[in-house]
Amino acid sequence: MLKAELRKKYMQKRKALSSDEAFLLSGKILEHFIEYFNPEAGQKIHVFIPIEKFNEIDTRLFIHYFLSHDIRVFVPKVIEGQLLNIEIFEETEFEVSSWGIPEPVSGQDSGETFFDYVITPLLYCDRRGNRVGYGKGFYDRLFQSISPSAKKIGVNYFDPEEYIDDVWENDIPLDYLVTPVEVLSFLSGLE
Known part of the structure; x- marks a missing residue:
């Protein structure tokens, strides 16, 4: 399927979830992330705010x-x-952007380019690690600017079904996808 079709389909599927279902599924995704990757103190994780x-x-x-x-x-x-990379702490203050995203009040870029994990937003991910986002390209540019050793991890409520037919040359695939059911690796034995 084409990205535009997948974007529409999975936006509708996501909107059909109740807030309780979304919270429960998000918790299961976190459990699978922790179980599979076992993040440790001192590691650096880049994560989007919903x-x-x-x-x-x-x-x-x-x-x-x-x-x-x-x-x-x-x-x-x-x-x-x-897209800046802002380090946050318990006391970090946030404000809602024009896109409806809570962002740190501070605009001070950390300058950090080495992350252990980059938890990536998406609407859909196929079984090759190709993803459909909102079409702005922020994460493809982020992936190009950080250390290639960072694990690029998508999180989604839904398992891959269709393949994305219109993958572009500059699209950077994910390394993993974490769903409420499983963790998929797209590294083909490179782990």
Whole structure:
């Protein structure tokens, strides 16, 4: 299927989830992430903050877990079309952006380019690790600017079904997908 078709289909499927279902499934995704990757104190994790109106995975659960286990947390903030990597702490203050995303008040980019994990937003991911996002390309540019050793991890309520037919040359596939049911690796034995 084409990205535009998948974007529409999975946006509708996500919106059909109740807030209780989304919270429960987000918790299961976090459990699978912890069980599979076993993040440790001192590691650096880049994680998106959910857009509630789009019923995204509730990564606030992830952020709370990471901060309470002394894992360094970085979140995106978009300023003038550029995605910055802002390190956050328990006391970090947030404001809602024009896109409805809670972002740190601070616009101070950490300058960090080495992350152990980058937890990536998406609407859909196929069985090759290709993803459909919102079409702005922020994460493809982020992936190009950070250490290639960072594990690129998508999180989704739904398992892959169809393949994405219109993958572009500059699209960077994920390394893993975490769902409420399983963790899929797209590394083809390179682990």
